[in-house]
Amino acid sequence: MSGRFSIRCLSAAMTVALLTAACGGGQPDSSTPAATGAPATPPTTIESATAATVTGKISFAGTAPAAAPIKMTSDPNCAQPGAPPATTEAFLVGSGGELQNVFVYVKDGLGNRTFAAPSTPVVLNQQGCHYLPHVLGIQVGQPLEIRNDDATLHNVHALATQNAEFNQGQPLKGMKNIHTFTTKEVMVPFKCDVHGWMNSFVGVLDHPFFAVTGADGSFALKGLPPGTYTIEAWHEKLGTQTQMVTVGEKETKDVAMTFKL
């Protein structure tokens, strides 16, 4: 190889190296533009005079795995003064078998009805290196406000499959990002790769009929048009269960489901 050719080769390689360092993607846009999830047909108006309700309770039968302690030593900023030791949140079962953090929603039966997305954001907070809440629901097009209340860095990594996957950094306390989903997806797992124990699940639906069970395992789906519905209950470890229910005008029906390992 001639000396001149060598110089050209080396110069080209070094230029590429410098460009690689200088360019690049940078941090992804922290706020995703509002979704184009506007319904094609006018949104359904539910008449409160005829609206029905499905209530119920989700239980767990058997012996649930004990909550395991979480080691947070990899980030001293995570420890909350005076807070009880952190434990895993996958199985939160009451003394009577009440199962918490079950996402319950209308899976089928709404027909071609469309529903406007609320402009009020749903908040997903990061506090004490935990996502709060652990399970939540949101409508397509509704803003999801992701906050960092911790004096440490988090990355918010949504492992969506139907929506766009995203991974946003929140290096400073008090930071907020707004994200909207463009299509329904049950569920979108969220994780923080900085703190491997942090995870959360977001149910994205094109209607407002969903709920997450509380500590007593109960839920309520209010404002339903009279009809026959498939109700699905989703749990992060126990999978799903479905049940059919028919409600008439102003009627309230109770649904009970029991998960087992």
Add this chain to the structure above:
Amino acid sequence: MLLYLFALLVATSTAVLIFAGGLVTSTGSGLSVPDWPTTYGWFMFTFPLDKMVGGIRYEHTHRLIASTVGFLIVILAVWLWRAEPRAWVRRMGYVALAAVVTQGILGGITVLWYLPDLVSIAHAGLAQLVFCLTISIALVLSPGWKSAYEPSRAVKARAAYNGDPVLQRIALATTILIYVQILAGATMRHTDAGLAIPDFPFAFGRLIPPVWDAKIAIHFAHRVGALIVASMVIATTGHALYHHGRRGELRRPSILLLALVAVQITLGALTVLSGKQFIINSLHVVTGAAVFGTSLVLTLRAHRPRFAFDAAPRAYGSAA
């Protein structure tokens, strides 16, 4: 001599980089820094140390070491260009530089695209090639290589002597197989198939898995690959030690290769039995690189007679 020592430093730092990369994947920290080439918006080298927490410690440290290795390879390429009389060795420097730049870009892309399997496997595979290039450069700069390992008069007298063709072929085949096995390991790693077969040495209590899916197939292929590689290594080193046991340049890497393969198989077993404990898992990755590098050294040394005794004393005198 100084250039040779520097090339050794570059090769060693590349091995350290591979270990650091192994830690990133073993701890699941690949996406703990979501941006690239910045780190949470900071210029990489000004990222505050007190913010190196959780998975960021592994990912950001990997990036810092990678930048350092990249810089060292730039220096090596320039140094070779300025001081090395053999054009093909200078070209190796340029190729190493191009490879490490490509490797950096692949690393960035895999973060920005959320670790797609293909890009992550390519990143792991190219890392081994960069390592192999730096080892090769160090080897051909070594005094032993330059003196052709002081061939005896009898060997020198045989002008047509091209070395042991059996050793050359079997060593080359072993090195290629080791690389294929490394790619199989990278595929297993990045498709999360590391524990698809949870027991060892059996597979679900049997020699052949009774159930199959894609992950089990990838995992089992890596185990079968380990057997093939171990057999090839035993054959190669056995041949080298039996026929060329007095030649230190072949005996030493042969013994080392045998030892490294034993360590590597042990680490592979421990990786499964420990449920992918991250230190063991990362040591398995870097030991794989060491096996590859050692086999490459043995192969190149076996092929040394095929390289010309090109103007050695005169040209090398001013090189280092």
